[in-house]
Amino acid sequence: MNATHAGFILAAYLICIGVVGGLIVVTWLDHRRLKRALAQFEGRRGSDAP
Amino acid sequence: MLKYANPTFFLPLVAKLLPWLAGATVAAFAIGIWGAFFSAPADYQQGETVRIMYIHVPAAWLSMFCYATMTASALGTLVWRHPLADAAQKAAAPIGAAFTFVCLVTGSLWGKPMWGTWWVWDARLTSVLVLFVIYLGLIALWQTIEDPGRAARGAAILTLVGVVNLPIIKFSVDWWNTLHQPASVFRMGGPTIAPSMLWPLLVMGIAFTLLFTTLHLMATRNEILRRRLRRLAIQTATGETNAQPTHRLTMTGGAE
Numbered sequence: 001m002n003a004t005h006a007g008f009i010l011a012a013y014l015i016c017i018g019v020v021g022g023l024i025v026v027t028w029l030d031h032r033r034l035k036r037a038l039a040q041f042e043g044r045r046g047s048d049a050p
Numbered sequence: 051m052l053k054y055a056n057p058t059f060f061l062p063l064v065a066k067l068l069p070w071l072a073g074a075t076v077a078a079f080a081i082g083i084w085g086a087f088f089s090a091p092a093d094y095q096q097g098e099t100v101r102i103m104y105i106h107v108p109a110a111w112l113s114m115f116c117y118a119t120m121t122a123s124a125l126g127t128l129v130w131r132h133p134l135a136d137a138a139q140k141a142a143a144p145i146g147a148a149f150t151f152v153c154l155v156t157g158s159l160w161g162k163p164m165w166g167t168w169w170v171w172d173a174r175l176t177s178v179l180v181l182f183v184i185y186l187g188l189i190a191l192w193q194t195i196e197d198p199g200r201a202a203r204g205a206a207i208l209t210l211v212g213v214v215n216l217p218i219i220k221f222s223v224d225w226w227n228t229l230h231q232p233a234s235v236f237r238m239g240g241p242t243i244a245p246s247m248l249w250p251l252l253v254m255g256i257a258f259t260l261l262f263t264t265l266h267l268m269a270t271r272n273e274i275l276r277r278r279l280r281r282l283a284i285q286t287a288t289g290e291t292n293a294q295p296t297h298r299l300t301m302t303g304g305a306e
Contacts, residue, residue, distance in 0.1 A: 005099045005163050012102045012156040016109070020261065023148050027268045034275040041282045 055134050057274050064267045071264045078257035085250030093247075102160040104250055107235070108258035109153040113181060114216055116146030116262060120188075121213045124206035134270070136202035137277065139209065140192055141269035145262060147185035154178060165229055173222035174230035177215060184212040198277070 086104035093100035120142045126135025157175070158168045169175065188205050195201035223232045234242045241248055 005097060008099060008159045008163050009101050012105060012159040015155050015159075016105045016152050019148050019152050023145065023265060027265060027272065030272050031268065031275070034272055034279060037279050038275060038282070041279065041286065044286070 055132065057134060057137075060134060061271060061274065064271045068264065068267060071260060071267070075257060075260040075264050078253060078260055082250055082254035082257045085253055090247045090250045091244075096164060099160060099163050100247070102156055103247075104254045106153060106156040106160055107251060108255045109149050109156060110178070111255055112258045112262050113146060113150035113153050113178070114219060115259070116142050116149060116266075117181065117184075117209075117213065117216060119266070120146065120209050124209040127202050127206040128210070134274075136198075136206070137273040138266070138270050139205065140202075141273045142266055143185055143188045143192070143205075145265050145269065147182060147189065149258075149262070150178065150182040150185060154182060170229050172228040172230055173226040174219065174228050177219045177222050181212075181215055181219060184208075184215065188212075198280075 082104065086101055090101075090104075092098050120139050123135045123139035123142065126132040127139060154175075157178075161170075162168050188208060191205050191208060192201050195204060220233075222228060223230055235248070235251065243251065
């Protein structure tokens with residue numbers, strides 16, 4: 001493999017992995033945060049119930 | 051089918067589907083990457099650099115497929131006012147922007163050694179850049195308009211206006227003289243790529259489609275949960291406001 005072009009290939013794949021991986025992590029963290037917030041709300045509502 | 055487009059049925063269905071989809075995505079990527087690096091030969095002109103094609107081309111396909119999905123959702127929002135359509139459209143925009151970004155950057159990294167330049171203002175590259183700007187515009191629109199109903203309608207109209215860009219992207223290489231090569235897979239008369247290079251490309255296309263489906267289901271689920279949380283927050287704030295009117299501003303602000 002041509003060494004100069006190997007850098008371009010590596011950079012392309014790393015950027016792809018970085019963008020897609022970042023998107024997966026952000027979506028997953030968002031899901032965790034939302035689930036926790038919903039659980040807190042439902043817990044608060046449950047404790048407020050007569 | 052429509053039964054599962056109801057958030058009550060959609061959430062359990064997503065919980066069941068996601069592990070299978072994630073597994074299928076990983077398996078498809080493993081086969082595709084193996085094919086791209088160890089089975090497909092180097093190109094007789096481009097050499098090893100052709101291996102960028104195995105991520106650049108599927109990313110380009112998905113950038114357009116994602117916009118087509120958003121267009122269908124926009125119709126669902128405007129025509130049928132389906133509650134899940136707007137959530138699906140909003141969830142797809144960042145994914146589409148990410149795929150378009152990958153397409154542009156990998157294309158640039160492929161163009162530099164092959165064309166001798168990172169960028170040219172030819173019809174294909176410019177129309178894909180316009181698609182990226184439309185995605186960013188849609189994301190900004192949802193962030194800017196506070197009322198979710200108005201934001202949904204505005205985004206749906208902008209999406210339908212922007213769909214004119216899809217045939218321009220597809221046929222730009224036929225309509226104008228471009229540095230970008232013409233279509234070589236989805237064309238009249240069949241693919242012009244050698245089968246040894248075509249099958250890893252198609253497997254990578256399947257892998258990217260599975261990845262998009264997985265991410266889109268995850269993001270749509272998040273959007274449904276976000277709306278549920280917002281509704282609960284408003285209900286709680288309204289209840290507490292009725293009990294203690296002096297706290298009204300703080301509670302409404304907190305609810306938003």
